[in-house]
Amino acid sequence: MTLQPKHTKISREIGFFIATSKEDLADCTHIKDAVFFKEQGISKQVIYDTEDKTAIHILMKYNNSPSGYGRIVLLGSKAKLGRIAVLQKYRGKGLGKELVKFMIKQAIRYNINEIFIHAQYYLLKFYQELGFQENGEPFEEANIKHIEMSLKV
Numbered sequence: 001m002t003l004q005p006k007h008t009k010i011s012r013e014i015g016f017f018i019a020t021s022k023e024d025l026a027d028c029t030h031i032k033d034a035v036f037f038k039e040q041g042i043s044k045q046v047i048y049d050t051e052d053k054t055a056i057h058i059l060m061k062y063n064n065s066p067s068g069y070g071r072i073v074l075l076g077s078k079a080k081l082g083r084i085a086v087l088q089k090y091r092g093k094g095l096g097k098e099l100v101k102f103m104i105k106q107a108i109r110y111n112i113n114e115i116f117i118h119a120q121y122y123l124l125k126f127y128q129e130l131g132f133q134e135n136g137e138p139f140e141e142a143n144i145k146h147i148e149m150s151l152k153v
């Protein structure tokens, strides 16, 4: 088991936190509710699934305000990134990319050889720019077009 820093600040503006406290986890829930439930209309049953129990929950803060979320699920030799979200008012500043880069760095601290994601299809370019490659054909998940993408590490 690799030790990981609980708090990592990569610049004055952006901070990444491994959320374990009640407060940090509540901030994560707020972001998921705002983005996936309110904005994208995905049911809470789908958003909050059993993988949450074992996932590493990443909270991103921008100028000390909760602004983004993503989770890492370790599955043997693979890590699955998911639920990646940036609150609407913080988008378009490059925060989403920084969040995924941080999640990749965290994931490779474990003994894995591949990182994969069920990407919303409209974000194909976003994930390609981060080094992910498409696997197979697009599919529907939560009534949204997705594609599996992976990164060998």
Ligand SMILES: CC(C)(COP(=O)(O)OP(=O)(O)OC[C@H]1O[C@@H](n2cnc3c(N)ncnc32)[C@H](O)[C@@H]1OP(=O)(O)O)[C@@H](O)C(=O)NCCC(=O)NCCS
Pocket: 035, 083, 084, 085, 086, 087, 090, 091, 092, 093, 094, 095, 096, 097, 098, 118, 119, 120, 122, 123, 125, 126
């Ligand atoms: C996807 C998301 C996390 C990106 O966050 P962000 O902070 O705006 O991302 P960045 O500022 O780092 O964007 C970088 C690139 O992402 C791509 N991108 C971001 N939003 C996009 C959109 N709505 N449509 C298409 N491409 C998009 C662009 O290529 C952009 O590059 P550009 O700035 O050169 O145009 C954010 O839009 C979000 O939370 N969306 C809703 C939830 C979601 O769909 N999550 C993905 C689940 S797989």
